[in-house]
Amino acid sequence: MRQVTASGQTVEEAVQSALEQLNTTRDHVEIEVIDEGKRGILGVFGSKRAFVKVTLAKNQVQEAEKFLKDVVNNMNVEVNIHTTVEDNHVTFDLSGEKIALLIGKRGQTLNAIQYLVHLVINKDGKKFYTVTVDAEGYRGRRRETLESLANRMAEKALRINKKVALEPMPAYERKIIHSVLQARDDVSTYSDGTEPHRHIVIKP
Structure with missing residues (x-):
């Protein structure tokens, strides 16, 4: 983690000096004021320089x-990772030869990796x-499979006129089922x- 200590006539000047040395902007650093300094008489006599410690914040996405x-290398799978960031959502797209190993049964391995x-x-x-x-x-x-499953199971519930329980699934997959069937007024979900x-x- 890169870090510099810089000084200036004022805290702001010291921070600017540190940012130039790190070649970055204020929103990518953490600033610690070591000494606020002192202006002195007429801005000269008895003045004391300000000191700051500026640390380059880690890039969360990287x-x-x-x-x-x-994780993927430890599973002995070679992949290419394509990363896209939109606002506060990050998508990591994996591609490679043994990709099925990373997906696992019904996406369980992929879901575990995503969680981590x-x-x-x-x-x-x-x-x-x-x-x-x-x-x-x-x-x-x-998603297409779940949408199809939702409608198929809704028809079954109507046909037998009883509640139908689906297999356990992660929250975002349940959300897909809920949203698909929300549009229907002949069934409800929970x-x-x-x-x-x-x-x-x-x-x-």
Whole structure:
């Protein structure tokens, strides 16, 4: 982590000097004032310089990407990572040969990796990010599967005129089911159970 101590006639001047040395801007650093200094008589006599310690803040997205690379390498899978940032949402798109290993059964491995990356990116960071880890379009395909499942199970609930419980799934997948069936007025949905066994129930 790069850090410089700089001085100036004022705290502001000292900070500017440090920013120039680090070749960065104020929003990418942490500033600690060591000594506020003293202006002195007529701004000269008895004046004392101000000192600051300026540390280059870590780049949360880069740290998370590095962590993701390490996890994938430890699984002996070679991937390319394409990272996109939109406001406070980061998407890591993975592509490579043994990508199925990273997805796992019904995306369980991918969900676990995504959860860990989410923890890492928000650890000690100034900004809060939400994270999506995708693998060669898996999330889009899974969404289509869930939308189809939602409607199929809604029809089943109506046909047998009973509640139908779906398999446990993570919160964002349950959200997809809820939103698909929200538009219908012949069924309603609610979540039941505790994590990681929380699931959706569809009732006529």
